[in-house]
Every structure is written in C-alpha cells, then in structure tokens.
Amino acid sequence: VMRLTKPTLFTNIPVTCEERDLPGNLFNQLMKDDPSTVKGAETLMLGEMLTLPQNFGNIFLGETFSSYISVHNDSNQVVKDILVKADLQTSSQRLNLSASSAAVAELKPDCCIDDVIHHEVKEIGTHILVCAVSYTTQTGEKMYFRKFFKFQVLKPLDVKTKFYNAETDEVFLEAQIQNITTSPMFMEKVSLEPSMMYNVAELNTVDTAGESESTFGARTYLQPMDTRQYLYCLKPKQEFAEKAGVIKGVTVIGKLDIVWKTNLGERGRLQTSQLQRMAPGYGDVRLSLETIPDTVNLEEPFDITCKITNCSERTMDLVLEMCNTNSIHWCGVSGRQLGKLHPSSSLHLALTLLSSVQGLQSVSGLRLTDTFLKRTYEYDDIAQVCVVSSEIKQN
Amino acid sequence: SSAKDAKSTSDEDDSRAVAQQKTQEEILFHEETIDLGGDEFESEGNETVSEDSNNFVDKLNEQMMESVIISDSPNNSEDDTGELGCLQEIVDQMEAKDNLKSQTEVDKEEFLSNESETEHEETPKDISEIGTDDQASLKEESIQEAVKEEPKLGNNVPVETKPNNIDESTPEDQILSPSTTKPSSEAEPIPVCTIFSQANNAGSQPQLFLPDGFEPQMVKSPSFSSIIETPVKSNPQVVQPSPSLSKFFGDTVNTNTLASDFFDSFTTSNFISVSNPNASSSVPEQMSSLSNGGDGSSSNPTFPVQNGRPEAGGPPSSLEITQSPKPFSQIQAVFAGNDDPFATALNMSELDRRNDAWIPSEETRNVLISVATQQYSAVFIDKENLTMPGLKFDNIQGDAVKDLMLRFLGEQAAVKRQVLNANSVEQSFVGLKQLISSKNWRAAVDLCGRLLTAHGQGYKKSGLPASHTTDSLQLWFVRLALLVKLNLFQSAEMEFEPFGNLDQPDLYYEYYPNVYPGRKGSMVPFSMRILHAELPQYLGNPQESLDRLHSMKIICAKILENLEQGLAEDGSMTNITQENRQASVQLWRSRLGRVMYSMANCLLMMKDYVLAVDAYHSVIKYYPQQEPQLLSGIGRIFLQIGDIKTAEKYFQDVEKVTHKLDGLQSQIMVLMNRAFLHLGQNNFAEAHRFFTEILRIDSSNAVANNNAAVCLLYLGKLKDSLRQLEGMVQQDPQHYLHESVLFNLTTMYELESSRSMQKKQALLEAVAVKEGDSFNTQCLKLG
Secondary structure, eight states, X not given: OEEOOOOEEEEOOOOOOOTTSTTTTHHHHHHHHOTTSOTTOTTOSEEEEEEOOOSOOOEETTBEEEEEEEEEOOSSSOEEEEEEEEEEEOSSOEEEOOSOOXXXXXXXXXXXXXXXXXXXXXXXXXXEEEEEEEEEOTTOOEEEEEEEEEEEEEOOEEEEEEEEEOSSSOEEEEEEEEEOSSSOEEEEEEEEEEOTTEEEEEOSEEEETXXXXXXXXXXXXXXXXXXXXXXXXXXXXXXXXXXXXXXXXXXXXXXXXXXEEEXXXXXXXXXXXXXXXXXXXXXXXXXXXXXXXXXXXXXXXXXXXXXXXXXXXXXXXXEEEEOOOSSEEEESOTTEEEEEEOTTOEEEEEEEEEESSOEEEEEOOEEEEETTTTEEEEEOOOEEEEEEXXXXXXX | OHHHHHHHHHHHHHHHHHHHHHHHHHHHTTTTOOOXXXXXXXXXXXXXXXXXXXXXXXHHHHHTSEEOOXXXXXXXXXXXXXXXXXXXXXXXXXXXXXXXXXXXXXXXXXXXXXXXXXXXXXXXXXXXXXXXXXXXXXXXXXXXXXXXXXXHHXXXXXXXXXXXXXXXXXXXXXXXXXXXXXXXXXXXXXXXXXXXXXXXXXHHGGGGTTTTSOOSSOOOOHHHHTTSHHXXXXXXXXXXXXXXXXXXXXXXXXXXXXXXXXXXXXXXXXXXXXXOHHHHHHHHXXXXXXXXXXXXXXXXXXXXXXXXXXXXXXXXXXXXXXXXXXXXXXXXXXXXXXXXXXXXXXXXXXXXXXXXXXXXXXXXXXXHHHHHHTTTSOOOOOGGGXXXXXXXXXXXXXXXXXXXXXXXXXXXXXXXXXXXXXXXXXXXXXXXXXXXXXXXHHHHHHHHHHHHHHTTOOBXXXXXXXXXXXXXXXXXXXXXHHHHHTTOHHHHHXXXXXXXXXOXXXXXXXXXXXXXTTOOSBSSOHHHXXXXXXXXHHTTOHHHHHHHHHHHHHHHHHHHHHHHTTOOTTSOOOOOOXXXXXXXXXXXXXXXXXXXXXXXXHHHHTTOHHHHHHHHHHHHHXXXXXXXXXXXXXXXXXXXXXXXXXXXHHHHHHHHHHHHSOSHHHHHHXXXXXXXXXXXXXXXXXXXXXXXXXXXXXXXXXXXXXXXXXXXXXXXXHHHHHHHHHHHHHHOHHHHOOXXXXXXXXXXXXXXXXXXXXXXXXXXXXXXXXXXXXXXXGGGTOO
8 A cells, every 4th residue: 555645756966067177077967867857957956757755744634645555466376356445444434445346356476456546535633544355265265354554634724714894894804824734835726605695805816907916926825834814805795784783693704715736736625614703793773874075174064974773673763962072063953853763774864064173083972862761872983084274175 | 510621631641641552552553453542632632722821922912813613624514504503602602712722723833842742741730720711611612512413513623622632643653653663564474565654764764874974884995994094193294195095106106107197187277377388397396385385384295296297287188188178179169270389378378267267255355465466475374264175084985785785685696796996997087087977976986085185185184284276176076076966965064164165265376376377266166166055955054055156146247247347257457359258258157047047946945936936037048048948847846836827837838939949859848748737637647648658759768758657656557657667677777777766666666565675676686787886775765
C-alpha cells in the first residue's frame, strides 16, 4: 500500500562556471547531461522530472485520500480466489473503499492485483485503512490476513468571522481564513452561500477598467500560517426586508464554501457550519434615517426623513417630541400625535431642523412616547451633519 | 454537574496514562492494532478548555473574532436543521462559547510553540480554578451534543479541540515508528510497507554526510596513510609541501620539471598579460619578497611552484587551448593574421580586464591604492583583512557505492567496483578534469585539496598568511563547487569562511603589483562569487543568499553603467575600443542575468512565489533565448502552488512564443506543458498520453519516459510502470541512472513486493558499473 499524493518536481542544484574558469565548460556540460535539468535553461532550478511521494505526508480534512493497493504473490505457488477488501475506519464509521468486491480467480507467482482507491476525507482525527486479503492456497487451505495503516487527518484551515450591522439592514461579514497547513495553498474559491433570507455581494474584487481585480493582488495563494480576510455584504431579501423589524435574535446567515488547491492541483474543499448572527436589538421602537443631507448651511432649515418601526408585539400609539440641543433646533410642532402603529409596521416621517453652530453636528433630541404604556423612547445622535457657513457654500 | 466535571478531570489523568500506553502499543504493533482512540479524544478534549490566565491579553484580542466550526464536508454537513433546532441554546451561550473558543485557539497557538507538554501538567489544577462560566459552557457543549443525538453532528463540536491531540500523538509516532517498525519488518515474514509508515529514513540518512563532511569510512591508500598526519603537525612555521605530496611529486622535483606539471596556468591569462619575457624570471623573487615583507613567514610554500613557471610567460600551450577553446578562438579570429605578440598580449589584457573587473569596497580600495603607491616598501595590513584559507578536512574521499556493495553484495562484488580516485590520475588539472567528467567528484575534491596543499593552503593552513594566485583561487572554486554539487554544504561553508565576502585586498591583482604588474581586478572568479552567494540558501539561510546576490547585482549594474558612460568596467578612464566595449557589455549583462537567475532560484526556495515569478520574468530580459523554458518554468511554479488557471495561461504564452520557432525541442516543450496541465487537473490518463506523445518524437527523452511511468502508477498499472522504468534504465544506463529515476524505481519496488531488496541490489550493481563516487546512494533506499 502506498499513498498517492501528487508527485513532486525534482529540483536540482545548479553549479555553473564560465569558460575561462578552470573546469572550462565542464560543469555546464555536466548539467546539460543531467536528465533532470531543463534543456536550454539548465540554471532553472525547478525541473520537469516527476518524483513519487517520499513519505505519507500530511492529509487534511476535505482533501482526497488516494492510495495504491497492490497485492503481490511473493510465493512460487498459484493462489486462488483472492478477495481484497479495503476499508477505512474512522472514529465514527467504517467505509468500504474497494472498487470491486468480486474475487479474482487466481494469482500466479510474481503477479499482482492492483487497485487505486480514492476517498474524500470527511472526518478529523485517526483513520485506519484496513486491507483484508483472503485467498485459497493450492492445497485448498483458506488463508486470510489483514493489514492496518493508520494516519491522522488534520485540520487545514482556521476560520474566524465577525459581523457588522449597518444602519441599513445590511450585514457585513468579515471572515479570516488562515492556512494552518505547512504548504502554500491556492484559494480557488471562497464564497458565502447565503441562507434563504439574504442576498450576498462579495466585496473581494475591485473593478478597474471593467476588469474585476482581486483585492489580494497577484498573490493568489496563502503561505503557511498566513491569514486572508474576506468581506461579504449581505442584504435581506425584499420579502424579509419588509419585516426587518422582526428579524430578532439569532439569524442564520449562511455558510462559507472554501475550495483550495495545493501541490499540482491536489484539491480540497470544506464548508463551515451555518454562520449565525445575533441581530442587533432595536428595543420596541426602531427609528432609522432614510434621508439626510451631508452638508447644510448654517442657520438654514433642512429636511430629514425618518422611519419609525414598531418592533414590539403590540400596537403602539406614539407621540413625537422634539427637544432642541445647543446646536440643533427643530422646526415644527413638538408633541404631535403620530397615530397608531401596528407590530412590524413602520411609518415615514419628514422633519425639518436647522443648526446654529458650524461644524459637524449631531442630530439629537427626538423623543417618542407610547401613550398606551406611558413609555418614552429617546433617540439621540441619530446622525451627523456637516454645517457650513452659507458664504462658504456659495463660494 | 460540577462534581461530574471534577470527576472527569481526575479520570482524565488515568485515561491519559492509558492513552499513552496505548499509543505506545500502537507503535509497537504498528500494523496490528486497531485503536481509534475515540475515548482519548473525549477525555482530552476537556483539557483544552483549561487555560492559563497569562493569555488573557491574547484572549481579549481574540474575543472579537468568533471562531467557526468547520464541518466535515459539503456532502456531509446537511445538519442545518439540527443546528437550527438548538439555536436558542447557542444564543444563550454565545458569550461563554466565545470565551471557550478563543481559549482553545490560544491553546492551539501555544501548541505550535511546542509547549503543550508543560501545559498539560498544570491542567487538572487549572480546571478547578477556572471560573464557573467556562465549566458551564463546557456543559452546554455536551448538552448540545445530546440534543442533536447524531454521531455525525457530534463531530462538529470537538473538531476544534481535536487537533491538539493529533499533534500530540503524531510526533511520537513519527519519532518512534521508523525505529520500531523496521526491526519488525525484518522479523516478520508478512510484507511490510515502508512507504506508508512515514519514511523518516530519508530524513535521517543525510546525517551520515552532513554534520562534518566526513564520511564514516575513510578510504586511504595504504602507501601514504601513515605519513599524512605527521607533516602537518610537525612544524607549522616552516611550511613545506606535505610529504604525502612530495612522495608522488618526488620524481618531478628531481627531474627539475617541478610542479609546473600540475600547476601550469590554465586560464590562458596569467602571465600573458605580462607579455614581457624578462618579467617571468623576476617573478619568483618579487613574489617572495612581497610575502616576506607582508607577513614575515620565511619560506613560502608557493615558492617552488612559482619557480616552476618559466614557460608561463610564453605562448599558451596547446593544452590551454583545448581547455577554453571558445574565447581563444574568438580572439584569434578578431585579430586574425596578426602574429604580433604585442597585439595578442594587449588583447589578452583586454580580456583579463573585462573578466576580472570588480568594484572593491571603499576600504579595500584604499588598501589597494596604498599598495600601488608604496610599491617598494612593505605595506602592513591588518591580519583580519587578509584572506587566509586552508583545507578544513584533508581527505573526504570515499565511495558510498562501494560501501553499500560491501554491505549487501559481499567483498567479491565490491572488488569489481573500479573508480578513478585521486591517486589514479595525473596530479594536475588534466587529472582533475578527468575526475570531474567521470563523475568522481569526491576524488576530484581530494585532488583539489592536494593541489592546494602544494600551494601552501592545505589542511590546517587556515589562519596562516597565504598568497593567492589566479590558479589557487580557481582551485578553490573547483573544490567548493564540487562540495556543493555533492551536497556537502556545511563543508563548503567552512572552507568558504576565510574568504569573507570575497572582497579582501589580497584577492585583487593590484595587491601584487610585482607579480601581476599592471593587472587590475579581482582574482575571484565570478562563478565563485555566485557559488558563495548561493551557498547559504542550502543551509537554511536564504536571506543571506539574497543579500549577497543583491550586492553582486549592484556591482554588476554599476559596471554596466560605467561601460555605458564610456568608462572602463571599474569606473576608471581607460580607452576601450567599440567592439571591446560591446563584448564587455555583453559579458556583464549575461553575468547580471546569472545573478538574477540565482535570485529567482533562491526566492523559489524560500517559497516566495510571487517574487520568484517576477525574478524569472526579469531573467527573460537577459536571456531572451530561454524565454519558452522560463515561461514553462513559471507555469510549473503555479502548478505547484495549485493555481492551475494561471499555469495554463503561462503554458499558452509558451505556445505562442514557440509557435514562431518550430523544431523538435519546442514541440516537446509544448507537449510537456500540456501533460503537466492534465496532471494538475488530476487527469493522469491524458497526461500519460502526452508524455507518450513526446516519446514518439524523441524516444530517448528521459523526463517523458520517467513521467509517463509515474502516470502509469497513478493509473493503477504498477507492472507497466515498472517495465517502462526498467526498460529505460537498461536501454541507456549512462543517462538514465539518475537519482530521480532510481528513486522512483526503488519506491515502486517497495510497493510491489516485500522482496524489493534483491531488485534494489541489482540496481546497485548497475550503478556500480556506470557511476562515479559522487553518486548519491540515498536514492536506492538500501539503508
């Protein structure tokens, strides 16, 4: 039995000299004669000669375990009815990997039965390849032997995630993927499969002149212990966005699907478990801004639009109060009735205000009172606006 | 539940002990025990929860990122519903879990620094000390598992903690298994697969050679083995050629031909530039006077050698012409019909200047200037600034092939093994070349050593003042280059050490105004600089290599700049004819290219593929004729990383480039690349088809032959694969007895049958007939 990892390319050590040196062209000639060098470019270290794997190497979760199983008749007798069975025993299950279960009628001396098995490794930890061979000798004796090959499956990647909740209902997912193997890893695909509630946009490419360019530049691979950060933007689908107020507690965002390749295209694939996010709590009533100008003139009124959503389970009867701060002055009547608001429904509210102080000002001082429960909700620092003197703006 | 936890911790110790026992058993009966060690994992999984408070800072840093469980695989992880079911619990435990996870991560990180063992010692205590929330979270984990009640899902949770155990057990395995499995393999009649059980032997074997460069067995000819020690020790002050040398030099000394036999000028440059027939007679005296003034050592060993050079001033011998036919013939072509010796001399000095040019550091330059200005009085120079090389070991000769034959095939067979050694060839450059080209590099290293000993730079002469000549440096170059070729990097480094950064004043011609009047530049061959720069990368210090290569690159670029500005190479105002300038630019461009090549190779070794690819791209600028090969090479780099798409792009570029030039070679290259691409796509059948295609065009293509055989193995055709490789080796052993081919062959023998020894020994016999003493016997895996 031999594990078939991909073969490697032979590297040679170039030693050159110049014609005027003592060995003349001797060294160069030696390198030319060496079959492992690249003809015409002998100084190139990386040759073309394939060499078989020298040891078992490491195997990682998500990779394919390939192995060559050869049963060779070392004796000088013909044996009959040979049955070769290859099982893979993991900590939880036993898998049969043999391609065929049919017995081979006879095996002559110095002949062999060959089989190449493949198995995608789905579990971490100890695996044992159990090869069982049963046969009948010429004397009719039934013989049976088993051999065990033990190996460990390691974890190739370390994935960490972080969520950001935007003011809008978007969610940004930051995922750090670290290569914890010992070889460089080419990330063929890292994608987020969103759950049914979300649409996803990958933010890992930059569009330049119509061509999307990876934010990772030309470096398409991860060195051992390198970490790469991926960013995704998730938008709730329309039908769920309407009910955004009710997305509460933990929601399933989706899962990351990672496909990588290593030496000569050895492929591996993993998925994370469902990523979950704690939706931000909005309390009973959520006030979000729909529109606001970024720059306004000093002492000139401007409009903002607010959206008020009832996130509670009950109907509310709301009263809006507007309290002026040092810089922000609300225009209009404070204490007006907004009417009844049913659970999960929202209303839009246009408000006018002006600022008496220049600079970056915070919009504060909105108060909503639920007359049913006599509960008041305060909204400060809703947004910032840049206030400039009107002369400057005209210029 | 806390009682339960406490119990599990105390159990843990026991179970660990049991586990260790088990692993040991497993190692002993490596192939017989089925032990999945499931219980080990369960119990040890708990351990990872415990954590020192030392890592609190780490924890804080980590806390923000939540670690994610990687589920088994896409096909296996349809556990979404199950997870949703217990979402609520997870929410409640989010915080606690975060702690737990960051902890396990920290633990893992620590593990990498190999501190795990000590960690575990503290474990039981820690668990009881740790706050309740950790334990609570632990409990939650187990509850979750219970909720799911699916073995598959259960795997998800411990996934994070498991790597610990795995890491822990594997090193043990690896250390112990080679030693334990082997004896059993010999004892048991059942076939044993050595490939599978981590062939550490490949790693341990090199130690035979590496540590000191000494072969365990020293093969010395009985005739002078007794003398070799004495002379060196007897009197280090009065330096004489060691008796071992004089013994076989003895005849020549008497017949007055002296050492000229083996110490004639080979570079066709040495004294021709002097071109004054009278100068030659004065050389020895001046030489010795200089050394007298310089260091006060009375008898310079090079004296007789120098003395034996009366003919050096004359026209180059026929031997020299054959040695470096090209430049010589070119020059003669340029100056065709010009018999004027003066013109020839002028031309040679032109060549000298071009080749030897080097820009010394400021410090060195000052010394050189002072030497030039005080020609007749002694110049005192710090000992540190002098190059005082010497052999670090006097005899590495040995023949690993013969040793193996003795071991496996018996004395009779071993006697048949006949290779050239340092004694069996002429003690001269001719003999040296003979040894090199017959691949007896070990013997060639020895011969270099002897010739250097004759030069006063022999064994234990390191640290003693020496004078250098073009020849001595060339000998050093050959010796060191061969050591590198033999993978004896440490030995090479040791002997390189006295040379410093190859910039000491006594390595410049200007230092010896009397010996080399008017000659400028460095005696150090450019290739030796390359060798010197490349060496550290083989000893695990590629950064140093890059530094050295960079400073070489700067000097090469500076020289090219000087040439472009109408100056001489070293920046002096010298008139150079147009064609000479052209030739010089060409030479230095190609040298710069060579430096870039080394840089690219070094970067490749460092696995900095992006920079390596850039460097190879810049090499193309200097060696445009190698463009297709280099592009293919870059493609293979990407294949190795796993970036098949980019590799394909490069291979397509190759096809575009080679499209213009047709010819066998480019055709092969295209096919080869296609085959590699299929390999990258896991399509061994197609790859095999393309390799076979190459064989149809060029049946002697070793690479295609070998690679086709490798493909066959992956296709499950062991016998066919073996047949192909064996056929290839038999057909043309001269070419195909290559390390990599033999390695593949022996690997397959091992796979094929437990009786692989016989076949390997047959290979050894084949090797013994064809290969020299430099053959790397490791590939036969006979050890």
